Amino acid sequence: MLRTPLSTYIIRRLIxxxxxxxxxxxxxxxxxxxTPGDPVVLxxxxxxxxxxxIVQIRHQYGLDKPxxxxxxxxxxxxxxxxxxxxxxxxxxVTDTIMEALWPTIQLAFAGLVVAxxxxxxxxxxxxxxxxxWVDSLAMVIALLGVSVPVFYLGLLLLFFLSFKYPIFxxxxxxxxxxxxxxxxxxxxxxxxxxxxxxxxxxLETLRQDYVTTARAKGLRERxxxxxxxxxxxxxxxxxxxxxxxxxxxGGAIVTEQVFSRPGLGRVxxxxxxxxxxxxxxxxxxxxxxxxxxxxxxxxxSYAVFDPRIxxx
Amino acid sequence: xxxxxxxQRISRRTLIGGAAAGAAGIAISHLDTQARSSGITPNVARxxxxxxxxxxxxxxxxxxxxxxxxDPQVTNYDSTIRVTLNICExxxxxxxxxxxxxxxxxxxxxxxxxxxxxxxxxxxxxxHDGTPFNADAVKxxxxxxxxxxxxxxxxxPTVSPVITPGQxxxxxxxxxxxxxxxxxxxxxxxxxxxxxFLSGLNGYLGxxxxxxxxxxxxxxxxxxxxxxxxxxxxxxVEADHVTLEKNPDYNWGSSGFANAGAPYFDDLQLxxxxxxxxRTGTVTSGETQYIDTIDPLQYEDLSSNSDVxxxxxxxPGSGYTLLLNLSRDTPIAxxxxxxxxHYALDKDALNQAVExxxxxxxxxxxxxxxxxxDPATEALFSFDKAKAEQILDEAGWVLNGxxxxxxxxxxxxxxxxxxxxxxxxxxxxCQGAWKDIGVELTIDVMERGLLRQTLKEDNNYDVxxxxxxxxxxxxxxxxxxxxxxxxxxxxxYNNPEVDGWxxxxxxxxxxATRKDxxxxxxxxxxxxxxxxxxxxxxxxxAKSATVEGDVLDFxxxxxxxxxxxxK
Numbered sequence: 001m002l003r004t005p006l007s008t009y010i011i012r013r014l015i016x017x018x019x020x021x022x023x024x025x026x027x028x029x030x031x032x033x034x035t036p037g038d039p040v041v042l043x044x045x046x047x048x049x050x051x052x053x054i055v056q057i058r059h060q061y062g063l064d065k066p067x068x069x070x071x072x073x074x075x076x077x078x079x080x081x082x083x084x085x086x087x088x089x090x091x092x093v094t095d096t097i098m099e100a101l102w103p104t105i106q107l108a109f110a111g112l113v114v115a116x117x118x119x120x121x122x123x124x125x126x127x128x129x130x131x132x133w134v135d136s137l138a139m140v141i142a143l144l145g146v147s148v149p150v151f152y153l154g155l156l157l158l159f160f161l162s163f164k165y166p167i168f169x170x171x172x173x174x175x176x177x178x179x180x181x182x183x184x185x186x187x188x189x190x191x192x193x194x195x196x197x198x199x200x201x202x203l204e205t206l207r208q209d210y211v212t213t214a215r216a217k218g219l220r221e222r223x224x225x226x227x228x229x230x231x232x233x234x235x236x237x238x239x240x241x242x243x244x245x246x247x248x249x250g251g252a253i254v255t256e257q258v259f260s261r262p263g264l265g266r267v268x269x270x271x272x273x274x275x276x277x278x279x280x281x282x283x284x285x286x287x288x289x290x291x292x293x294x295x296x297x298x299x300x301s302y303a304v305f306d307p308r309i310x311x312x
Numbered sequence: 313x314x315x316x317x318x319x320q321r322i323s324r325r326t327l328i329g330g331a332a333a334g335a336a337g338i339a340i341s342h343l344d345t346q347a348r349s350s351g352i353t354p355n356v357a358r359x360x361x362x363x364x365x366x367x368x369x370x371x372x373x374x375x376x377x378x379x380x381x382x383d384p385q386v387t388n389y390d391s392t393i394r395v396t397l398n399i400c401e402x403x404x405x406x407x408x409x410x411x412x413x414x415x416x417x418x419x420x421x422x423x424x425x426x427x428x429x430x431x432x433x434x435x436x437x438x439x440h441d442g443t444p445f446n447a448d449a450v451k452x453x454x455x456x457x458x459x460x461x462x463x464x465x466x467x468x469p470t471v472s473p474v475i476t477p478g479q480x481x482x483x484x485x486x487x488x489x490x491x492x493x494x495x496x497x498x499x500x501x502x503x504x505x506x507x508x509f510l511s512g513l514n515g516y517l518g519x520x521x522x523x524x525x526x527x528x529x530x531x532x533x534x535x536x537x538x539x540x541x542x543x544x545x546x547x548x549v550e551a552d553h554v555t556l557e558k559n560p561d562y563n564w565g566s567s568g569f570a571n572a573g574a575p576y577f578d579d580l581q582l583x584x585x586x587x588x589x590x591r592t593g594t595v596t597s598g599e600t601q602y603i604d605t606i607d608p609l610q611y612e613d614l615s616s617n618s619d620v621x622x623x624x625x626x627x628p629g630s631g632y633t634l635l636l637n638l639s640r641d642t643p644i645a646x647x648x649x650x651x652x653x654h655y656a657l658d659k660d661a662l663n664q665a666v667e668x669x670x671x672x673x674x675x676x677x678x679x680x681x682x683x684x685x686d687p688a689t690e691a692l693f694s695f696d697k698a699k700a701e702q703i704l705d706e707a708g709w710v711l712n713g714x715x716x717x718x719x720x721x722x723x724x725x726x727x728x729x730x731x732x733x734x735x736x737x738x739x740x741x742c743q744g745a746w747k748d749i750g751v752e753l754t755i756d757v758m759e760r761g762l763l764r765q766t767l768k769e770d771n772n773y774d775v776x777x778x779x780x781x782x783x784x785x786x787x788x789x790x791x792x793x794x795x796x797x798x799x800x801x802x803x804x805y806n807n808p809e810v811d812g813w814x815x816x817x818x819x820x821x822x823x824a825t826r827k828d829x830x831x832x833x834x835x836x837x838x839x840x841x842x843x844x845x846x847x848x849x850x851x852x853x854a855k856s857a858t859v860e861g862d863v864l865d866f867x868x869x870x871x872x873x874x875x876x877x878x879k
Binding site: 270 | 373377379380381531549550551552553583584585586587589590593594596597598599759760761762764765
């Protein structure tokens with residue numbers, strides 16, 4: 001492969017990701033194992049469990065080994081692609097996570113689409129109609145998006161658009177109509193942030209000399225806005241969108257609860273309540289991997305657009 | 313020309329209609345006679361004529377997710393059984409507190425000493441995989457529940473593969489072994505007599521296909537169980553829904569059902585909706601047509617909604633009750649303190665505050681619909697704050713500021729509570745009521761895992777809560793038998809006389825004897841104030857008004873869908 005500055009940059013960033021992931025796995029491992037609450041006791045559900053049974057089950061799952069040895073076993077397992085089996089679910093962690101991953105990514109991505117479309121449009125409109133009632137209205141909507149909690153927004157939308165007037169389904173997955181409400185809930189607060197960001201950076205850009213020049217050249221306002229101002233105004237928004245993906249994943253988790261959607265969020269919550277160590281670690285690890293990858297992509301998009309960054 | 317044809321068409325329709333009505337009429341009277349002769353109460357043989365259209369999909373809102381398996385002998389969750397009971401049928405069904413109607417067993421004989429149950433099984437029954445249902449399948453189902461015990465004892469398990477049993481293990485009681493007499497007859501032998509045996513056969517002991525378990529393997533079977541039920545497994549999307557489809561070959565339903573043939577719905581879709589508010593919303597919008605456990609805050613709205621029917625039924629077993637830790641040397645050891653705590657509680661107000669008035673204040677640890685509930689318990693205690701204070705005064709607990717003291721010890725109690733709305737509300741209510749009589753209660757809210765560990769290992773609690781739904785009064789043994797101090801006997805109650813009554817009561821089937829014993833037991837644990845009953849839980853389900861023929865079982869937990877249809 002040709003060793004261009006870009007490819008070197010990519011390789012360097014990928015290598016940098018590895019210690020990050022290791023650190024996360026160690027940290028999660030410690031945090032989960034040191035939290036009080038014995039998974040074996042929870043295992044038994046509401047049934048009484050004798051002390052001998054507890055000892056036997058702990059041994060069966062290797063929970064009586066010293067922590068560092070458990071961690072070493074875990075890592076060597078990963079090297080073979082084995083992330084263990086859920087203590088509670090008894091299924092291989094990889095199976096559970098792969099099944100839950102797609103609905104969550106689907107939701108987070110749909111949320112991102114909503115956030116971008118809604119946020120960018122709102123921001124542009126606010127900037128163009130700067131200091132008019134349109135601007136104020138747009139900013140009030142943005143304020144709502146920032147302040148209304150995800151859970152509340154979800155229930156509110158469900159109440160009006162699903163229960164009172166049965167327009168959208170309240171539960172389940174499958175097709176587009178199941179995705180619309182949850183995607184809106186997930187994307188709304190991001191949309192708000194993006195709107196404000198786009199608005200202020202548009203206002204900045206519209207004041208620039210080259211924009212005045214473009215106008216002076218006789219170009220239509222529409223061309224000025226879209227081809228000249230918008231492209232530059234969007235750079236901070238793109239940064240933000242990338243970073244927001246983590247927030248979207250988090251929002252997706254709460255939204256999954258409200259809309260009874262299967263996904264990583266539901267898996268994580270059940271795993272935590274059951275102290276299902278392997279499953280908790282698997283969930284955190286996959287989330288970390290996704291986050292690291294998305295960040296990498298965002299940084300790469302800079303490197304592609306702005307040559308200065310590649311040589312840093 | 314036209315008139316002639318119209319008359320013909322109309323008259324043909326009338327003929328067919330008349331024939332149908334006639335047939336239906338005959339059917340009703342037949343079922344009616346059947347119902348009366350087998351002594352079934354009206355609420356079971358409810359709607360006898362099907363006026364609606366067969367077909368359709370019933371979407372059922374499940375309030376709780378499954379615990380990772382659809383294998384009835386492996387699961388610990390009632391919500392799983394709500395699904396599997398449609399697929400894997402039991403030997404008998406239990407519609408009321410003391411009755412059993414045929415399931416896969418047409419009839420049964422119980423030996424004199426109560427240790428042998430001989431079941432005469434239905435003929436012509438097949439599993440969904442085509443294999444025949446017979447005594448071997450019943451033996452397989454029961455033996456697999458104890459296979460792990462056999463292995464632990466060093467013996468070769470009679471059934472493989474060995475499973476880690478769920479609640480089915482407790483339901484089977486003192487099971488020893490089964491003897492296959494012939495294809496249609498099986499003798500189940502218990503180590504000791506066990507009165508609750510028949511009541512434990514439903515749910516977790518639904519009969520599974522041995523061929524399916526062996527060919528599919530445990531993991532695959534747990535994700536696609538095979539039984540003899542009116543519905544077959546179709547698909548399971550984890551954390552989303554389970555879909556079951558009609559078993560068209562089914563024609564061996566219980567004589568106690570309104571419909572003993574194939575079910576009317578084409579599909580049964582059980583949608584997992586944890587959030588009560590959302591679940592209730594879906595039944596009002598029609599997205600679901602039946603939900604379990606409504607959101608209590610929406611009870612008023614649902615009741616006045618003409619499109620929705622609320623189903624209200626009391627549960628059997630032990631209700632929401634406080635257990636006072638008798639093994640501690642804190643003030644809780646003083647019986648005067650415990651009595652005062654009971655007298656200080658206004659249970660009507662508690663019911664209002666915690667349950668929105670939807671449950672029923674309780675006087676006994678046994679819920680009212682359970683067999684052997686003793687109404688005499690209602691006369692033991694009452695809400696009487698003055699009396700509570702008097703008892704404490706007379707026992708030497710003197711008010712010093714806000715909190716009473718005796719011999720330098722403060723009347724201070726500790727109650728670790730689960731991070732759950734109901735638990736927190738109960739504790740806070742009691743804290744307020746007891747503060748009024750000079751008792752200081754410290755509440756510690758913690759999440760489930762931590763609470764389990766605290767209760768089991770630290771034993772530093774004075775008060776804790778209990779609730780145990782169960783079809784038989786033997787639940788009192790689960791909670792008050794001295795041998796269960798490591799398990800559910802969280803009051804650490806140890807009364808040899810009561811132990812004797814509890815042991816005698818589960819080993820005899822004579823109703824009069826059992827009733828008498830359980831009366832004594834209830835009165836004693838209340839007089840010893842090992843427990844303070846708060847309220848009986850009532851199940852509130854809701855369904856669309858277009859659904860008819862559904863039956864809620866005696867446990868008020870499982871819905872029988874085999875006779876249900878859309879109007």
